Amino acid sequence: MTNEVWIIEAPGKKRYLEETLKLLGRDAFVVFTKGHLYRFPLREKGKKSSPIIDKNFNDFGREPLDSNILHRIREVVKLCPNVMVATDADQEGDVIAWDVACLIRDIAPNPSRIPLKGMDSDSVLEALSAKGPVKRSAAVPGRTRRIIDILIGSAYSNTGIRVGRIGTALLGMVASEQPTTNFMRLSAPSRDGRSPWIAQCPIKSPITESIAKEIVGLSLPVLDPVETLDRTFKPQHMGEIMIEAAETLGLSPSETAKAMQASYEAGKLSYPRSSSKGISRAAAVKMKSILAKAGKRANPDLLETKTEKDVHDSPHPLGAVNLSLDPTKMSAEEGVRLLIARGIARAGMKHKYQRAKGEIVEKFLLSKGIPIKAAKYVGSLEWTRDLGSTIPGKKRWQKSEVYKRRSDAVLLETALKHNLGKPSTWGTHVEAFLKLGLVNSDLALTERGKEWLSRSPVELLDPEFSARIEEACDYVDQDIFKVRGKTPWQASAERIVKSLPPAITDRIIGAISGIPAKPEPDYREMVDNLPSTLTPEEMELLAERTGPDAIMATSNVQPFLPEFPYDEGTIPDYEISH
Template structure:
């Protein structure tokens, strides 16, 4: 008979831990939270010191009965939910249902699901940390107060189904503010002059720097003509040659936000997908004879700390694969996070550096493999020696005009042998070699290339860029980024267009009302301050009910004003020229998760909907009758099809262009990669690179 009952959140985690603990332990899954605030009402007694009214989550009755029955058969209960606020709250709710004593050491936490980590954790169970629980309760109640007090107001004054949220409202405002910046942006003209020069039979490029040793920006064509006239008949002479050795240091191991950003840049993963695949790797994967093993440490963390044991393993791997010159003179230590809970965490890393991606490939799905490889490479690189770059800067004069050529090459790759961090623009840093030169050398001029440019507006937020901004501003915490991005799309406040967030009309309307009546909720600094208060609750430095009271005092006043002064806004659906093919009534433009779509005005009697198609000005070459239009898949992804569908079955993920293939006359499409854009024929192998600014 088993001596102990162990409760975790998920069946996958239960399976992995069960194998480590043996027959003396029954391991069960609670399937996440078993108790929460009710959905049908606010569930918080504001007048009674913010007392929460928890109820059993619908459908969890049978799970609770199973856990209570198992409890009767054992002497001891261990609660092994995840090592964060949410996990602590799950454990606390479970202890309530199972009638565990308040000070009983029943809580077991581990940062990784490996045999050793699990066994060590069970040697040192602790009592439930009420500071952590109260931080979770405060966050939950705060979000409930905002959501359940503002949402009915929006339903009443604007439209049924709308909602507001503490973190999501700030995220939407960031996206709208950026859109306004883009719309108000006035491009400014500027010019560049590139000259192609030669020395010792080697050509290279130099760019205009300034006049008489002072930097100068070229604002218009008249200034450019002066420079080109000046250099037309004068010699180019090397003024100075500066050689420098520069060190490049590796990035820290992943935390939640940086993992989401890199997975977006390098793997094209949405934030929610990254967290889902990371959860699988954390909870355990079947590894041949080893059995089920958790492959990465806990994936919700803002700590870059790593254990000395992990460092030692990384050192062994680096020594074996690359040699001792790739090991830094002193082990790399990255900063710790604040807060007692997060400080117990490590960065996201492999549970064993010895399990390299090649050896794990047979056991992982394609998505698991790609994410595991990213995590493993980032961690190993973080423990490697810095890269050494040789940089060469050559200043060149031609009469009064100054030009500069810069080159760099990798002298010693160091960590770059394994991993280089991506960037939001997808541009790769390339080596630029310059020939050897000395001061006074005369250079041969080949070509002068003046170019006109215009300044660009700031880019729209991608998921990676938005997560980075939220983190920098201190809004939200590791566990909130992915759900926040999902929520603002599901509510129809923003839409993803070419992987960039754009606000919808509904999003702008709700944001406008929030700015007028609830400015604190949208204030990034106020929201970040609230996050710090919650951290102080977690650290035992602040009373959670005091934090709630401070927020609610001014919030209640705002609610009263909004109730009185917010005008009712009737949103008129825009009538389209399209007629419903099912009932003959006019179709209306509606706003959905992926932007606008058409819906029948006869709703609810007629529920016909269809996507809005956009003609891209290209004739279909498959049927020679229809035109190519832009459509959306059920998941919101843009694709291209023929207007004669279903008779014509032409479909393409790549955008067709109004230009026939010069080789065979076939349909050309635009293919975009992180590095470049090219036009490519769908029939023959013709390709053409497209020059980008």
């Protein structure tokens, strides 16, 4: 039994992490935050929301999501102050870690940060090797982004429409790109009698629904190969996995995210909320058993290596997976996990494919009376077919058809092309947008959508503008730590707001200029007065961890005051009182 308290995010991780820590000889006491510790107050329907950000860009309005959880964390740490803050290794985890460190700063001023990426032994050992202090700088992007998003939304709250950095960008993206859920797949026979040639496209100008149905009803001409090529695929990031799960399993993005999170907490999947399309060499070695089941062509050395800027590997299964099973006949968790495994297998192979000339199809369509623009468009499509063996689940013999894709999958696919949002919010943003009634089931703007479009700020309709704000939130300039009287996220948010187009800057500044500067509330005394959450058994376990027989597993991290919780001279006194 070690003298450690590990603080994690999700309740579902607790049992699995405890088991892993025991295997590693670190029988620690584990307590969870249940996600973020704080939130902004929910707006009451029909009532004007109260100010939550002051004129100095301080988000003073944050309040505890669950006061009992704050109380429990402090209770546990008072009894065992050797703390490992093992929140996820992402920006949300960094925000939670800093909030935890501030919550316990008077009783455990030097907690260690364990950037957790998985529940299995290897992942925990990797996180322990990266152990360090809880850094305020790591929380800057997440805190800044939240402030900016609240400011943009509140600045336009009296316009009669909902304005948001992501939501308004999605509206502008739909208006400019006109995505559709209606698609056409065409199948042309091959002269050698092997698998057919396939081409597909969305049904949009110059292809109309009636033209598509007419083309699908035709017997297309025989095609010959013009070249044979090799190609490889990269492992999928979370967004691509969401899209495939929507198309294959009928899951919404949020359902896929939930399934991936459940597998992650159970130690069956690596960190899920990843935008990476590569994996480390160490992770690639672990994929040998999966790749072995995909055939002789599979090779872990072919898996794309993650880039230097990627914190996480592409999501990948941990443990055994049977690639031959049918994912549609499994639970959501196991079905998604199997799809991910198949994606890894696909990425671990070289694939041969052939191309054919589409001009033959174009001439054929013209001879059948298909309009010139439509015939040329179909002829310009990529007409290809795969060669050799393939992994389970991939169809080759497909027929010509008009088919419908899920609106959430198409919208997410389009948003990903513009780098909108983060893996943790991709699904929620898309689903929230679809509930507003701005588009129909085919993603065409409704009358309400057209009205909102005409009344929305022009700059915010540009998805590239939203992506640039996202990038600015991620940038941590050292100068923001030198602004007297402001936290770095206040300084960062102010810098971003003042760099926006004048009309938006003026609107935001005007919305907060009348809100006097306020301190961020300190809830420690309030939660300390709540009834105890610890059982007698838990009290005894914690007492044993601080007794003479407890194994000392110290953090080996040097005290990092005055950097924590402030840099001297930069934060008002009311924020550093113990």
